[in-house]
Amino acid sequence: MTVTLRAATLLLSAALAGPVIGQSATDEIAKYRKQLQEGNPAELWEARGEDLWKHKRGPKNASLERCDLGKGPGVVKGAYAELPRYFADAERVMDLETRLVHCMVTLQGFTPAQATARPFGSGTNRSDFEALAAWITSESKGVNMNVPMAHPKEQEAYRVGEKMFFFRGGPHDFGCVTCHGESGKRIRLQDLPNLTDRAGAQLGYTTWPAYRVSQGELRTFQWRLNDCYRQQRFPELKFASEGSIALTMYLARNANGAAFNAPAIKR
Numbered sequence: 001m002t003v004t005l006r007a008a009t010l011l012l013s014a015a016l017a018g019p020v021i022g023q024s025a026t027d028e029i030a031k032y033r034k035q036l037q038e039g040n041p042a043e044l045w046e047a048r049g050e051d052l053w054k055h056k057r058g059p060k061n062a063s064l065e066r067c068d069l070g071k072g073p074g075v076v077k078g079a080y081a082e083l084p085r086y087f088a089d090a091e092r093v094m095d096l097e098t099r100l101v102h103c104m105v106t107l108q109g110f111t112p113a114q115a116t117a118r119p120f121g122s123g124t125n126r127s128d129f130e131a132l133a134a135w136i137t138s139e140s141k142g143v144n145m146n147v148p149m150a151h152p153k154e155q156e157a158y159r160v161g162e163k164m165f166f167f168r169g170g171p172h173d174f175g176c177v178t179c180h181g182e183s184g185k186r187i188r189l190q191d192l193p194n195l196t197d198r199a200g201a202q203l204g205y206t207t208w209p210a211y212r213v214s215q216g217e218l219r220t221f222q223w224r225l226n227d228c229y230r231q232q233r234f235p236e237l238k239f240a241s242e243g244s245i246a247l248t249m250y251l252a253r254n255a256n257g258a259a260f261n262a263p264a265i266k267r
C-alpha cells in the first residue's frame with residue numbers, strides 16, 4: 001500500500017501541476033483516475049474509518065461495532081447500497097450519516113450536538129464522518145444499489161426529495177434541475193450529469209464518496225449536496241436534517257440497479 005500510495009502522490013502532484021487548462025478537464029481526470037485505480041488516497045480515510053468503527057469511545061466507552069446500518073447489528077458489508085431506509089427503532093428514514101449519529105448517541109453516549117459537531121473536515125481538522133463513510137461505503141463496492149421503497153415513510157422521503165430536486169428559488173431562481181436536468185451541459189469545463197436520467201443518476205450517486213484531487217480531501221455525498229446548495233445560492237443544507245435525508249433518498253433510489261463504485265477519485 002505504501003508504494004502504490006507514493007506512486008499515487010507523485011501522479012497527483014504531476015496532475016495538479018500539469019497544463020490541464022484549455023482542454024477538457026474530463027479527459028485528464030479520466031486518465032489519472034485510471035492510473036490511480038490501484039492506489040486511491042481514499043484508502044487512508046478508509047483505514048481511519050475502520051479504526052474509528054472499532055475503537056471504544058464516548059461517555060459509554062463503546063465502539064460502533066454493534067451499530068445496525070440496516071442489515072443487522074455490526075453488518076457493514078453491502079449496507080450502504082440499501083441506504084437510506086426506514087429504521088423501526090427510530091421510526092424514521094435515515095441515511096448513513098443520520099444512522100451514524102443515532103449510533104454515536106445510543107451506543108457511545110455522545111450528545112447529538114457532540115456527534116454532529118464536525119460533518120466535514122479540512123487539513124488536520126478531520127471529520128469522523130468522512131472517514132467512517134469512506135470505510136463503510138468501501139464495503140459496498142461492487143454491490144448493486146438496492147434502496148427499499150416498501151415503507152410509507154420511505155415513499156414519503158422519496159417524494160419530498162423529488163420535490164426538493166425540482167424546486168427553484170433563491171436569487172437566480174435555480175433548482176438542482178437547472179444544472180442537472182439536461183444531458184451534455186457543462187460549467188467551466190466540468191460535465192454536469194443529468195440526474196433526471198437513469199444513467200446519470202446512477203453515475204452521480206455511485207461514485208461518491210470521492211477523493212478530491214483539487215482539495216486533497218475525501219468528500220462524502222453529503223458534502224457534494226452541500227456544495228451544490230452553495231452553487232444554487234440556497235441557505236446551507238443542514239447536516240442530517242430531514243431535507244438532507246429526503247434528497248439523498250431521491251438520488252440513491254434513482255441509482256437502484258447500478259453497481260456501487262466508490263470511494264472514487266474526482267477532480
Ligand code: HEC
Nearest residue numbers: 174175176178179187190193203204224228229231232267
Ligand atoms: C449552478 C449549477 C448547479 C446547481 C444548481 C446544482 N449543481 Fe450539482 N453540480 C454542479 C457542478 C458544477 C458539479 C460538478 C462539480 C465537479 O465536477 O467538481 C455538480 C455535481 C453534482 C453531483 C455529483 C455528480 C458526479 O458525477 O460526481 C451531484 C450528485 C449533484 N451535483 C447534485 C446536485 C443536487 C442534488 C442539486 C440541487 C440541490 C444540485 N446538484 C444543484 C452544479 C450545480
